[in-house]
Every structure is written in C-alpha cells, then in structure tokens.
Amino acid sequence: MHLIALLLLTHTFVLSVFASPVVSEQQSLQVILSGHRPPGLPEYENGENPPAEDTEGWIDPRLNGGRFIDFTTKKFGEPLNVIISSLSDPFVLEEEGFRIYARSIGYFKECLGLHYGNIHEADLGDGLGRKEEHILFRQHYFPIFGSCWESLRGGHHFRAWRQNGTLANSGAWFIGASLEKDSSKNHKIEDDGYNLGRDWFVERAAMGSHWSGMWWRADVEWRTGLMPSGNKSINHGIPVDGRVAILTVHRL
Numbered sequence: 001m002h003l004i005a006l007l008l009l010t011h012t013f014v015l016s017v018f019a020s021p022v023v024s025e026q027q028s029l030q031v032i033l034s035g036h037r038p039p040g041l042p043e044y045e046n047g048e049n050p051p052a053e054d055t056e057g058w059i060d061p062r063l064n065g066g067r068f069i070d071f072t073t074k075k076f077g078e079p080l081n082v083i084i085s086s087l088s089d090p091f092v093l094e095e096e097g098f099r100i101y102a103r104s105i106g107y108f109k110e111c112l113g114l115h116y117g118n119i120h121e122a123d124l125g126d127g128l129g130r131k132e133e134h135i136l137f138r139q140h141y142f143p144i145f146g147s148c149w150e151s152l153r154g155g156h157h158f159r160a161w162r163q164n165g166t167l168a169n170s171g172a173w174f175i176g177a178s179l180e181k182d183s184s185k186n187h188k189i190e191d192d193g194y195n196l197g198r199d200w201f202v203e204r205a206a207m208g209s210h211w212s213g214m215w216w217r218a219d220v221e222w223r224t225g226l227m228p229s230g231n232k233s234i235n236h237g238i239p240v241d242g243r244v245a246i247l248t249v250h251r252l
C-alpha cells in the first residue's frame with residue numbers, strides 16, 4: 001500500500017519535472033502568437049516584447065513595420081528612448097511649441113547651416129516609411145555675429161520625429177536622446193551615452209521647467225520590452241538598457 005503510494009508520488013514528481021519545460025514552451029509560443037509577428041522577422045530577444053497594443057497617446061511603431069531604433073547607417077541605429085505622448089499639452093505637440101519646450105529643459109535648436117553629422121531616419125510605423133528627423137537640438141551653442149557656433153564640448157542632444165502618417169496619426173514625438181563626447185572626437189557617443197542622454201532629458205522634464213513665461217512638468221511612465229537591451233544593431237556598439245520613457249507634458 002505504502003509502496004504503491006510512494007511509486008505514484010515518484011511518478012507524479014518525475015512527470016511534473018519533465019512536463020514543465022513543455023508547458024513553458026507553449027506559453028512562450030502563445031506570447032509570440034499574440035504579438036502577430038509576421039513570419040521571417042527576427043525573434044524577439046533580450047527583453048524585447050511583441051508590439052504593445054492599445055496604448056494611449058502614442059502607437060507602437062512595430063505594429064506597422066517600424067521600430068524603436070533609428071537608421072543611422074545601413075546596419076546600425078540609435079534608440080528612440082523618449083516619447084512625448086499626445087496626451088500632452090497641445091502646444092508642445094506642434095513644432096514651434098516643442099522648440100520652446102525643449103529650450104525650457106536646456107536644449108537649443110541646431111543652428112541653421114551648422115548641421116553636424118548625418119541626418120538620421122526613423123520608421124514610426126505611421127505609413128510614411130523611413131523619414132528624416134524633423135528636428136535636432138543640442139545642449140550648447142554660442143551666439144556669434146547673429147549666427148551661432150556649436151560648443152566644442154559635446155554634450156546632450158536629441159533628434160525628434162513626429163508620428164503623423166495616416167497609418168498611426170498619434171501626433172506623439174519620438175525622440176532619440178544621447179550624450180556626445182566633445183567634437184574633437186567627431187561627435188562620438190559617450191560610453192552609456194544613450195541611457196545617460198535619455199535620463200538627462202527625462203529628469204529635467206519631470207523636475208519641471210519654464211521658458212518664455214510658460215511653466216511645464218511631465219509625468220513619466222517607464223516601459224521595457226519596446227526594444228531589445230544590449231548593443232545589437234546599436235550605433236558604435238554602445239549597449240542600451242532597453243527602457244523607454246513616455247512623457248506626458250502638462251502646462252502648469
């Protein structure tokens with residue numbers, strides 16, 4: 001009697017040990033299926049999740065073939081690591097208002113005619129395919145003779161694209177923020193420069209800012225899984241932690 005019970009117990013134990021990997025395989029299969037991954041695309045890896053659905057104020061570019069890494073070169077890109085959601089004050093969703101907002105948190109508009117480096121493209125999955133950055137801002141510049149001259153010190157900068165094609169017309173800004181080495185190093189990104197650049201932007205937005213008589217403060221939601229973590233496909237092989245900050249900017 002006891003022996004049979006013991007045998008049964010052992011049997012159940014052995015079964016459950018061998019059964020569990022099967023269950024988890026099925027579970028991960030379900031996760032992949034629920035993301036509607038088209039065949040032929042690379043598997044999600046390093047913490048990347050299937051596209052997020054039903055997000056408010058922005059639309060996951062990956063739902064329509066876009067991605068959270070821009071196109072800097074043929075093979076490599078920089079992370080789109082901040083979003084200003086369209087639940088923000090309408091003023092900052094327009095280009096002119098966004099410039100004023102960016103000034104309030106410490107960035108200056110790139111000077112006309114002094115555009116450094118190449119223009120990046122990004123695919124926001126809004127039906128416009130890869131499109132050129134709409135704006136580029138830097139932390140430093142010097143006004144000289146009515147024009148301006150860029151700081152030699154590198155510093156923080158960002159590029160921004162608006163998600164405004166008909167397939168995903170959220171109006172949100174998608175932003176790639178980073179920290180550059182000084183320009184004697186030809187505007188290379190610092191070690192950890194993508195995470196640092198993002199955090200600088202987000203900290204200042206969350207702290208609150210003002211410029212031109214307008215006061216602002218942003219709510220922050222952190223998301224993981226929108227892009228892989230690590231350095232795969234990332235420009236200069238600099239690893240990213242894979243986190244994206246979603247900001248809702250309120251006028252106070």
Ligand SMILES: *[C@@H]1O[C@H](CO)[C@@H](O)[C@H](O)[C@H]1NC(C)=O
Pocket residue numbers: 094095134162164165
């Ligand atoms: C999208 O927004 C950008 C930035 O304001 C603008 O330059 C562009 O013309 C807009 N495109 C469409 C299709 O509305």
Ligand SMILES: *[C@@H]1O[C@H](CO)[C@@H](O)[C@H](O)[C@H]1NC(C)=O
Pocket residue numbers: 231232236237238
């Ligand atoms: C990417 O990260 C791996 C692991 O840390 C490292 O071995 C490799 O050199 C990095 N790639 C580049 C291009 O820096």
